[in-house]
Amino acid sequence: MELRGLGLLYNAADLFIDENVNRGLGEKVAIYYRDQLIRYQDLQEKVNQAGNMLRELGYKMEDRIVMVCHDTPEFIYVFFGAIKIGAVPIPVNTMMQPSDYEYFLNNSRAKGLIIHEDLWANIQHLKDRFLFLEHIIVINESVNKLPDGTIDFYRLLNRASKMLETAPTNRDDAAFWLFSSGSTGAPKGIIHLQHDMEYALNTYAKQVLFITEEDRCLSASKLYFAYGLGGGMYFPLGVGASTVLVKERPSPETMFQAIETYKPTIFFGVPTLYGAMIDYALKTGKRFDLSSLRVCVSAGEALPPAFYRKWKELYNVDILDGIGSTEALHIFISNRIGDVKEGSSGKVVPGFDVKIIDNQGTELPPNEVGDLVVRGDCIAHGYWNLHEQNKKKFVGEWLHIGDKYYKDEEGYYWYCGRSDDMLKVGGIWVSPIEIENCLLQHDDVLEVAVVGAENEKNLVIPKAFVVLKDGIEGSKEKEEELKNFAKQHLAHYKYPRIIEFIDELPKTATGKIQRFKLRELLKTNAVQS
Known part of the structure; x- marks a missing residue:
């Protein structure tokens, strides 16, 4: 179907939700969650109810909705329900600091926030600083009374119709945003399209x-x-x-x-x-x-x-x-x-x-x-x-x-x-990954990250931050042991000149090591010394 000025109609919810029911998979299990078995027919109905719930609240095409949701079925209901009405869901990390949610909400100018109850408890004290927010919809998994100024997710969802007409979106409409993980600095809002x-x-x-x-x-x-x-x-x-x-x-x-x-x-x-x-x-x-x-x-x-x-x-x-x-x-x-x-x-x-x-x-x-x-x-x-x-x-x-x-x-x-992690040692490019992979072969090493440090002559040398396995103590002897191990497996100029033992490496919630934070730590220590 084509509408003048819109091009070919296309909506991702049709493909990923409705099509499975249309081809006879309605009784097949789509989601296993704890002791729940959610079949494709159930999933379609819940997605439709989520879309109708948002429409009832006044959400239209291109309106943005931040999702702070655990990995539960509600995440999928809201994500595709929003897409089906042409709104733009923005799932964000559930393990951030309260100030980060202020950033996500104000940066995206989202009208709506859909959030699990325990997560809202962590950030509700910042409510007056959310500049564009109109609705706070709380997914309540307990019998607790919801905080003032919030909307009960399931009360709205369960009364909504299970039939939903798809919005007239096309392939190149914005479908959802994701925020970058912040491994290189402030998270960036990344716009993905329907197709x-x-x-x-x-x-x-x-x-x-x-x-x-x-x-x-x-x-x-x-x-x-x-x-x-x-x-x-x-x-x-x-x-x-x-x-x-x-x-x-x-x-x-x-x-x-x-x-x-x-x-x-x-x-x-x-x-x-x-x-x-x-x-x-x-x-x-x-x-x-x-x-x-x-x-x-x-x-x-x-x-x-x-x-x-x-x-x-x-x-x-x-x-x-x-x-x-x-x-x-x-x-x-x-x-x-x-x-x-x-x-x-x-x-x-x-x-x-x-x-x-x-x-x-x-x-x-x-x-x-x-x-x-x-x-x-x-x-x-x-x-x-x-x-x-x-x-x-x-x-x-x-x-x-x-x-x-x-x-x-x-x-x-x-x-x-x-690109900003590469080290130039003695005029030769050195990959920190090669040094890390070498040290990870040692039986006592659990995790390692390598960054460039400057020596007393202001030359770049490799420094390894090492997390040892439980029961292994960091010491001067262990440092020399690891240096010698690296020398046996790498070209001599690549071995880490300095090894510092730490309890854990800074990481994003995806598990990416934040080497820029280790570099910042080096700069801070240099200033203090």
């Missing part, structure tokens, strides 16, 4: 994971992240498969329990979680049944080869490491089932084009390190209200990722670090 999820589904999910209706997905990465949004929601819904939602934080124990209970076939994790799960299994001596898994996925940071090898040894299932970004929506370079080159990010996903370029924009030959750029039809429309950053990041069809990479002769891509 973006379908493109990511048809490329990575269908042509790399070979996802089908028979699959069951479990994502440790939460739904408010681009990675989790795909793996935990629109990938399975896009093919009529099932998803498992876990509200709790993704600890090793929680994830092992979820895998054994719900028996997913695809598991989406991040490198730090895989490392923690391996360490937990070895430390406790427990044997976990992961036989339901046919494939595991990793993204967010480069997967250390030691993690891949140990996971494969323990559970006989591949971890497909890859790279994606919030701006690109999901993974665009990945290893393949039966074709894993450990330590690499794999090869380009069909449907995307990738180049490695120098500072002048010239494509580099194999084995030369440069800046990674990508193009594909799920690249974001752009950043909200960031004109200068848009010009630098989105150049024509190409998205500048901000990562240093090289491609080998066989077409595998190798991550060298963020």
Whole structure:
């Protein structure tokens, strides 16, 4: 259907929700959540009710709604209910500081906030500082009386009609926003369009994971992240498969329990979680049944080869490491089932084009390190209200990722670090990832991050911040042991000249190490000294 001036009508909720019922999957389980089995017919009705609830409150096309929601079915109801009426849901991280929500709400100018009760309790004291907010809709899972000035989510939802007419959106309308994780500074509002999820589904999910209706997905990465949004929601819904939602934080124990209970076939994790799960299994001596898994996925940071090898040894299932970004929506370079080159990010996903370029924009030959750029039809429309950053990041069809990479002769891509993380030691570029992967092979090392520090001659040297495994004490002797270990496995100029033992590394909630915070720590210490 085409309306004059609108182009071809298209709405993502039709594809990911309604189409499954239309093709006879209404009785199939769409969502496993605790002891609930939510079938596609139930899901469609709840999505429609959520959309009608928002319409009743006066929400129209392009109105923005911030979602501060746990990984529960309500997240999916609200997300697609908003999209179906042409409004723009903005899921945000549930683990931020109260001031961060003031930033999200005021930066996006959202009219509505839909939030779980326990999360509202943490930020309600800032209510008068939310400049554009008109409605606070609280998802109340207890019998407690709701705070004054808020709206009961379920009271409105349950009285809303289960029939909903789709708004006349088209492929290029804004569908949803995501905020960047803040690994390089303040989060940026990233605008994705109606067609973006379908493109990511048809490329990575269908042509790399070979996802089908028979699959069951479990994502440790939460739904408010681009990675989790795909793996935990629109990938399975896009093919009529099932998803498992876990509200709790993704600890090793929680994830092992979820895998054994719900028996997913695809598991989406991040490198730090895989490392923690391996360490937990070895430390406790427990044997976990992961036989339901046919494939595991990793993204967010480069997967250390030691993690891949140990996971494969323990559970006989591949971890497909890859790279994606919030701006690109999901993974665009990945290893393949039966074709894993450990330590690499794999090869380009069909449907995307990738180049490695120098500072002048010239494509580099194999084995030369440069800046990674990508193009594909799920690249974001752009950043909200960031004109200068848009010009630098989105150049024509190409998205500048901000990562240093090289491609080998066989077409595998190798991550060298963020563009601003690379170290020039003795006039030679050094990747912090290479040093980190080396130290992670030592039996006593749990986590490590390498940044550049200046010595007394103002020359850059590699410094490693190391988290040791439980029961291992940091000492001068341990520092020398790790330095000598690195010297045995790396070119001499690459070994870390300084090692500092710390309790934990600064990370985003996706598990990305925030090296910029470690660099800031070095500067602060230098000023104080």
